[in-house]
Amino acid sequence: xxxxxxxxxxxxxxxxxxxxxxxxxxxxxxxxxxxxxxxxxxxxxxxxxxxxxxxxxxxxxxxxxxxxxxxxxxxxxxxxxxxxxxxxxxxxxxxxxxxxxxxxxxxxxxxxxxxxxxxxxxxxxxxxxxxxxxxxxxxxxxxxxxxxxxxxxxxxxxxxxxxxxxxxxxxxxxxxxxxxxxxxxxxxxxxxxxxxxxxxxxxxxxxxxxxxxxxxxxxxxxxxxxxxxxxxxxxxxxxxxxxxxxxxxxxxxxxxxxxxxxxxxxxxxxxxxxxxxxxxxxxxxxxxxxxxxxxxxxxxxxxxxxxxxxxxxxxxxxxxxxxxxxxxxxxxxxxxxxxxxxxxxxxxxxxxxxxxxxxxxxxxxxxxxxxxxxxxxxxxxxxxxxxxxxxxxxxxxxxxxxxxxxxxxxxxxxxxxxxxxxxxxxxxxxxxxxxxxxxxxxxxxxxxxxxxxxxxxxxxxxxxxxxxxxxxxxxxxxxxxxxxxxxxxxxxxxxxxxxxxxxxxxxxxxxxxxxxxxxxxxxxxxxxxxxxxxxxxxxxxxxxxxxxxxxxxxxxxxxxxxxxxxxxxxxxxxxxxxxxxxxxxxxxxxxxxxxxxxxxxxxxxxxxxxxxxxxxxxxxxxxxxxxxxxxxxxxxxxxxxxxxxxxxxxxxxxxxxxxxxxxxxxxxxxxxxxxxxxxxxxxxxxxxxxxxxxxxxxxxxxxxxxxxxxxxxxxxxxxxxxxxxxxxxxxxxxxxxxxxxxxxxxxxxxxxxxxxxxxxxxxxxxxxxxxxxxxxxxxxxxxxxxxxxxxxxxxxxxxxxxxxxxxxxxxxxxxxxxxxxxxxxxxxxxxxxxxxxxxxxxxxxxxxxxxxxxxxxxxxxxxxxxxxxxxxxxxxxxxxxxxxxxxxxxxxxxxxxxxxxxxxxxxxxxxxxxxxxxxx
Numbered sequence: 001x002x003x004x005x006x007x008x009x010x011x012x013x014x015x016x017x018x019x020x021x022x023x024x025x026x027x028x029x030x031x032x033x034x035x036x037x038x039x040x041x042x043x044x045x046x047x048x049x050x051x052x053x054x055x056x057x058x059x060x061x062x063x064x065x066x067x068x069x070x071x072x073x074x075x076x077x078x079x080x081x082x083x084x085x086x087x088x089x090x091x092x093x094x095x096x097x098x099x100x101x102x103x104x105x106x107x108x109x110x111x112x113x114x115x116x117x118x119x120x121x122x123x124x125x126x127x128x129x130x131x132x133x134x135x136x137x138x139x140x141x142x143x144x145x146x147x148x149x150x151x152x153x154x155x156x157x158x159x160x161x162x163x164x165x166x167x168x169x170x171x172x173x174x175x176x177x178x179x180x181x182x183x184x185x186x187x188x189x190x191x192x193x194x195x196x197x198x199x200x201x202x203x204x205x206x207x208x209x210x211x212x213x214x215x216x217x218x219x220x221x222x223x224x225x226x227x228x229x230x231x232x233x234x235x236x237x238x239x240x241x242x243x244x245x246x247x248x249x250x251x252x253x254x255x256x257x258x259x260x261x262x263x264x265x266x267x268x269x270x271x272x273x274x275x276x277x278x279x280x281x282x283x284x285x286x287x288x289x290x291x292x293x294x295x296x297x298x299x300x301x302x303x304x305x306x307x308x309x310x311x312x313x314x315x316x317x318x319x320x321x322x323x324x325x326x327x328x329x330x331x332x333x334x335x336x337x338x339x340x341x342x343x344x345x346x347x348x349x350x351x352x353x354x355x356x357x358x359x360x361x362x363x364x365x366x367x368x369x370x371x372x373x374x375x376x377x378x379x380x381x382x383x384x385x386x387x388x389x390x391x392x393x394x395x396x397x398x399x400x401x402x403x404x405x406x407x408x409x410x411x412x413x414x415x416x417x418x419x420x421x422x423x424x425x426x427x428x429x430x431x432x433x434x435x436x437x438x439x440x441x442x443x444x445x446x447x448x449x450x451x452x453x454x455x456x457x458x459x460x461x462x463x464x465x466x467x468x469x470x471x472x473x474x475x476x477x478x479x480x481x482x483x484x485x486x487x488x489x490x491x492x493x494x495x496x497x498x499x500x501x502x503x504x505x506x507x508x509x510x511x512x513x514x515x516x517x518x519x520x521x522x523x524x525x526x527x528x529x530x531x532x533x534x535x536x537x538x539x540x541x542x543x544x545x546x547x548x549x550x551x552x553x554x555x556x557x558x559x560x561x562x563x564x565x566x567x568x569x570x571x572x573x574x575x576x577x578x579x580x581x582x583x584x585x586x587x588x589x590x591x592x593x594x595x596x597x598x599x600x601x602x603x604x605x606x607x608x609x610x611x612x613x614x615x616x617x618x619x620x621x622x623x624x625x626x627x628x629x630x631x632x633x634x635x636x637x638x639x640x641x642x643x644x645x646x647x648x649x650x651x652x653x654x655x656x657x658x659x660x661x662x663x664x665x666x667x668x669x670x671x672x673x674x675x676x677x678x679x680x681x682x683x684x685x686x687x688x689x690x691x692x693x694x695x696x697x698x699x700x701x702x703x704x705x706x707x708x709x710x711x712x713x714x715x716x717x718x719x720x721x722x723x724x725x726x727x728x729x730x731x732x733x734x735x736x737x738x739x740x741x742x743x744x745x746x747x748x749x750x751x752x753x754x755x756x757x758x759x760x761x762x763x764x765x766x767x768x769x770x771x772x773x774x775x776x777x778x779x780x781x782x783x784x785x786x787x788x789x790x791x792x793x794x795x796x797x798x799x800x801x802x803x804x805x806x807x808x809x810x811x812x813x814x815x816x817x818x819x820x821x822x823x824x825x826x827x828x829x830x831x832x833x834x835x836x837x838x839x840x841x842x843x844x845x846x847x848x849x850x851x852x853x854x855x856x857x858x859x860x861x862x863x864x865x866x867x868x869x870x871x872x873x874x875x876x877x878x879x880x881x882x883x884x885x886x887x888x889x890x891x892x893x894x895x896x897x898x899x900x901x902x903x904x905x906x907x908x909x910x911x912x913x914x915x916x917x918x919x920x
């Protein structure tokens with residue numbers, strides 16, 4: 001017998017439950033939290049209850065299927081989708097190979113299962129589709145695919161959990177496998193397929209269906225369609241149960257709040273819970289609910305912990321988030337044909353115990369940009385380590401794949417975590433299962449992603465953190481609903497089967513397919529809000545955690561209108577975390593029970609970071625070697641010098657499609673060096689210039705991302721080399737005394753710590769000074785020009801701005817050459833200029849305008865002209881700068897004080913810098 005028990009509100013449902021006897025009967029609910037809440041409530045008046053006294057609908061269907069069809073095994077969605085992917089991969093159609101095809105087929109199979117599992121379903125559907133051309137075009141192809149897939153699943157003897165009810169509606173013999181009376185309390189979660197199945201069960205066992213019939217039910221006819229189906233069934237009895245206490249117009253217990261973000265919602269929820277606790281409300285009488293509580297849980301959990309509020313919800317972690325599992329997955333992907341840079345990094349460097357011979361710095365240079373499998377060949381050892389062992393399209397059986405995958409298990413792997421994954425795999429994959437390697441990998445990754453391990457148990461007397469569908473059976477008297485937005489409470493359609501199609505099939509064949517109702521969650525929310533016995537706080541955010549704009553759900557807007565409220569965006573109430581953040585350091589230290597030393601260190605560090613106190617000096621007298629570029633770095637910002645020379649931080653250029661500026665500069669230097677042998681030759685054949693470029697590349701150890709790109713790049717450098725020769729030829733016609741003394745001239749000497757002078761011999765306390773002069777030109781009169789090659793002139797300045805812009809390199813090299821810090825006899829430096837490769841110019845720098853020499857001519861009003869006395873004054877000024885720099889280094893002044901804070905926006909070390917001005 002089937003009884004429809006109508007109730008008008010949540011109080012009626014509670015009264016019905018009070019009359020329920022769990023000994024002979026079974027109360028069926030939709031979700032796990034409701035099941036646990038009902039079991040806990042029933043146990044308060046009993047010593048024990050049967051395991052079948054309270055069941056989820058999905059559990060009941062699985063029990064019935066197991067007893068009726070022991071030949072069918074229920075498996076996970078992940079395994080089902082994996083098998084569907086394998087079957088679709090054998091099809092020739094292009095759409096079957098698309099990434100989402102398997103997921104779509106899975107959804108269609110779930111919706112079409114009552115027809116697919118019917119003995120004559122295929123013939124009936126084929127006839128129906130012929131009469132409904134539009135439906136055939138929309139989803140007829142998917143029906144054919146699902147029919148073929150269902151046959152494959154039956155051959156394997158497996159079925160996905162959501163399909164169970166669709167199979168049961170076509171089974172017989174329920175009277176042999178179930179005898180307990182059933183009470184179905186599923187609310188809007190009951191679908192049309194379950195309605196048919198319940199009606200079928202009602203022929204053999206007493207069944208009561210709790211039917212929600214609020215006064216506003218007409219607004220949600222689609223959500224309650226399953227109950228209309230039951231009302232049309234024969235042999236049905238209808239009763240109405242009402243306590244008379246439902247009062248949808250009672251607004252006293254509701255508070256409507258709007259916030260800017262989801263984070264603000266969380267803060268207000270936690271603050272409200274604390275207020276209720278302080279007023280005497282028990283923690284287990286408080287619930288924080290949402291359409292999807294998992295969206296809020298990571299943040300909510302942290303705030304509850306900081307507040308000291310216990311929660312019934314356990315803290316869990318997905319297995320794929322553990323380092324050993326992540327390393328295992330990365331290694332397997334690489335050994336089945338994957339090539340991702342992130343996988344390489346995780347596999348190689350996740351655990352210090354497994355560090356490879358390839359240094360991390362070199363790894364970042366070679367593999368920061370990886371576009372294909374071929375890129376692994378940049379390092380032969382790495383290519384061998386990750387050689388493909390199982391091709392992704394290779395067919396392998398279950399045990400072969402598992403045995404192979406376990407060989408790549410990290411030594412540090414937690415065996416319990418691995419066993420958790422493998423138990424799941426072995427439980428639903430028969431030994432004879434054979435799949436492509438790529439399918440096994442996808443399935444294994446899905447298991448690692450979906451499987452959870454418990455980090456911390458929930459407390460039974462704590463605050464409930466639940467999904468919206470669990471609210472109805474929650475014992476909470478005080479409830480906070482988060483995220484009541486339109487997008488959260490309304491869902492989109494998964495398939496192209498329209499509601500009209502479902503109605504037509506029902507009227508013609510009696511098949512009730514599950515319709516894709518979009519407002520079930522909204523119905524559940526309104527049902528909860530209609531409970532006048534609860535204290536409710538109803539919250540909506542204007543943006544989600546990603547910053548996407550959200551619109552309030554209509555039921556929230558309607559509630560404010562009915563209550564005649566104008567709800568503005570408000571600030572959340574303060575939480576314990578807010579109080580701690582605004583508290584003084586001594587208070588926090590006392591609260592956390594820190595010792596005095598820890599308190600002092602924290603206070604000093606905060607004062608330094610906020611700019612209230614100077615950062616301390618460090619690395620006293622640690623500098624024993626300097627160069628021109630090091631002095632420039634210190635002048636720009638002492639921290640830049642410290643990052644490179646003290647902390648040894650590296651920021652090497654990475655190998656990518658385009659050659660980085662540093663690599664281009666090295667190659668140009670090598671080319672120009674090879675072309676400036678004395679006596680210079682200016683006539684080269686094309687093939688000879690190509691050979692020069694090739695030799696220069698080998699000399700500079702220039703690596704190219706893809707060797708196929710090198711011919712076109714070489715062509716560009718050959719053209720630059722030809723232009724360089726043409727320019728040099730014309731220059732030497734104009735200045736025939738010019739000769740190149742040397743290229744790549746090593747500078748090695750010392751800096752006097754007291755005076756800042758560059759000296760060839762060491763003195764007490766002197767610091768080694770090194771460098772490399774790109775080129776020195778001389779004439780027959782003992783004059784010299786110091787030259788520095790640059791690719792472009794974009795950041796170069798004339799000598800008048802060198803001190804202010806901290807471009808000291810040419811000045812220091814000129815002094816070094818005159819002061820005998822090279823292997824050559826010193827000569828008078830009458831010019832120090834940049835040689836710009838792009839424009840073939842050598843005019844930026846200084847030239848002594850009254851010097852008698854054969855290296856250049858001072859022309860017009862150019863700003864590169866300087867007198868000898870002014871040049872000497874410039875030398876003395878840079879010497880004083882060096883003296884000052886060494887003095888500051890000596891006492892450990894490496895604070896982040898840039899000469900101009902604008903450089904911080906492009907500084908490569910700003911992420912690790914503690915400059916107070918970066919706080920804003």
